[in-house]
Amino acid sequence: MKSFYPPERTLMGPGPSDVNPRVLAAMARPTIGHLDPEFVRMMDEVKQLLQYAFCTSNEMTLAVSAPGSAGMECCFVNLVEPGDKVVVAQNGVFGGRMKENVERAGGTAVMVEHTWGAPVDPGRVEEALKANPDAKIVAFVHAETSTGALSDAKTLVKLAHDHGCLVIVDAVTSLAGVELRVDEWGIDAIYSGTQKCLSAPPGLSPVSFAPSALDKIKARKTKVQSWFLDLQLVMAYWGGETKRAYHHTAPINTLYGLHEALVVLEEEGLEKSWTRHAHNHAALREGFEAMGLNFVVEAKSRLPQLNAVSVPDGVDEAAVRSRLLNEFNLEIGAGLGAMAGKIWRVGLMGHASNTTNVLFCLGAMDAVLGAMNAPIRPGAAVGRAREYYRAK
Numbered sequence: 143m144k145s146f147y148p149p150e151r152t153l154m155g156p157g158p159s160d161v162n163p164r165v166l167a168a169m170a171r172p173t174i175g176h177l178d179p180e181f182v183r184m185m186d187e188v189k190q191l192l193q194y195a196f197c198t199s200n201e202m203t204l205a206v207s208a209p210g211s212a213g214m215e216c217c218f219v220n221l222v223e224p225g226d227k228v229v230v231a232q233n234g235v236f237g238g239r240m241k242e243n244v245e246r247a248g249g250t251a252v253m254v255e256h257t258w259g260a261p262v263d264p265g266r267v268e269e270a271l272k273a274n275p276d277a278k279i280v281a282f283v284h285a286e287t288s289t290g291a292l293s294d295a296k297t298l299v300k301l302a303h304d305h306g307c308l309v310i311v312d313a314v315t316s317l318a319g320v321e322l323r324v325d326e327w328g329i330d331a332i333y334s335g336t337q338k339c340l341s342a343p344p345g346l347s348p349v350s351f352a353p354s355a356l357d358k359i360k361a362r363k364t365k366v367q368s369w370f371l372d373l374q375l376v377m378a379y380w381g382g383e384t385k386r387a388y389h390h391t392a393p394i395n396t397l398y399g400l401h402e403a404l405v406v407l408e409e410e411g412l413e414k415s416w417t418r419h420a421h422n423h424a425a426l427r428e429g430f431e432a433m434g435l436n437f438v439v440e441a442k443s444r445l446p447q448l449n450a451v452s453v454p455d456g457v458d459e460a461a462v463r464s465r466l467l468n469e470f471n472l473e474i475g476a477g478l479g480a481m482a483g484k485i486w487r488v489g490l491m492g493h494a495s496n497t498t499n500v501l502f503c504l505g506a507m508d509a510v511l512g513a514m515n516a517p518i519r520p521g522a523a524v525g526r527a528r529e530y531y532r533a534k
């Protein structure tokens with residue numbers, strides 16, 4: 143065996159996204175003890191930076207030591223008690239995982255199913271809340287990465303509160319990519335990931351809990367069934383009211399990476415990051431449409447960081463992706479679940495959302511689809527995107 147050197151890819155799939163070299167450099171710094179005062183100081187900064195990214199002053203804001211799926215599980219196991227009824231709005235793969243989480247925590251999931259590719263419909267969620275006045279929680283995915291649809295979180299949160307429910311929001315793909323305001327919108331519990339629009343490697347899950355959520359957790363009659371994800375124990379480690387106590391050994395170097403990714407975000411400015419994502423999405427969209435590729439999601443609900451387009455008739459979608467990978471070192475995503483084989487998912491997340499990547503991806507797809515005689519308009523995409531950039 144020899145050392146492993148990964149190939150140099152451009153990551154434009156649904157995650158992980160390209161990691162900023164500054165983040166990789168930060169992660170290569172020496173490992174220190176996880177209770178070292180300098181490390182503890184850095185953890186406090188990570189917390190402050192996460193509060194900035196989430197637009198919240200929630201004291202209970204931290205990074206769970208595991209990927210986004212663990213942040214999801216952390217929200218559900220702490221908030222759902224056996225017997226609790228949870229309204230889950232599903233419009234893609236990740237809503238289905240919410241159902242699993244509710245049921246494994248002993249709750250009952252009331253599913254509000256949507257066509258994949260559509261945003262969550264507040265009217266349908268309201269019907270479910272009226273039909274289930276004993277519901278305690280509403281859960282939905284803000285940015286559905288499996289389809290590229292953005293839901294109106296602000297409206298959904300207000301609706302849930304009007305019916306006496308707390309809200310759990312999946313912001314794994316939305317954080318730093320589109321507008322998200324935890325305090326202003328009144329979100330009770332939220333989780334995200336490091337590997338999408340924060341452009342740090344996978345392995346951590348930023349979460350934030352409002353006092354409303356903590357009240358429900360404190361009033362629990364049963365213990366949280368997961369020891370590792372029990373918030374009261376995790377928080378004793380991350381600080382807060384109690385003294386820092388050993389809970390688990392934090393992934394130290396991964397946290398250096400998250401710290402640097404958040405410093406990069408703060409330097410750019412959160413709102414500027416949202417605008418940059420919107421801008422590069424518009425250029426990519428112009429290019430795709432010039433090529434003749436159609437978006438899955440209607441214009442007003444499209445995620446700028448995840449562009450889902452239909453595979454043209456007669457094209458072997460997997461062959462296109464493998465040619466992009468082998469000939470261009472470019473990764474784009476396939477469809478998931480019901481959309482497998484039917485769509486491509488092109489991510490413009492975080493550090494990867496830039497002009498060079500947009501033009502590179504359009505050029506590579508144009509070349510590969512053209513060589514495969516796919517029914518597209520060859521040669522049009524890059525020029526159209528460049529025109530868009532020039533006009534702005």
Ligand SMILES: *Cc1c(COP(=O)(O)O)cnc(C)c1O
Nearest residue numbers: 209210211236285287314315335
């Ligand atoms: C990626 C993703 C997750 C899971 O995150 P992992 O880091 O893969 O565990 C959850 N929800 C959404 C919407 C995602 O895009």
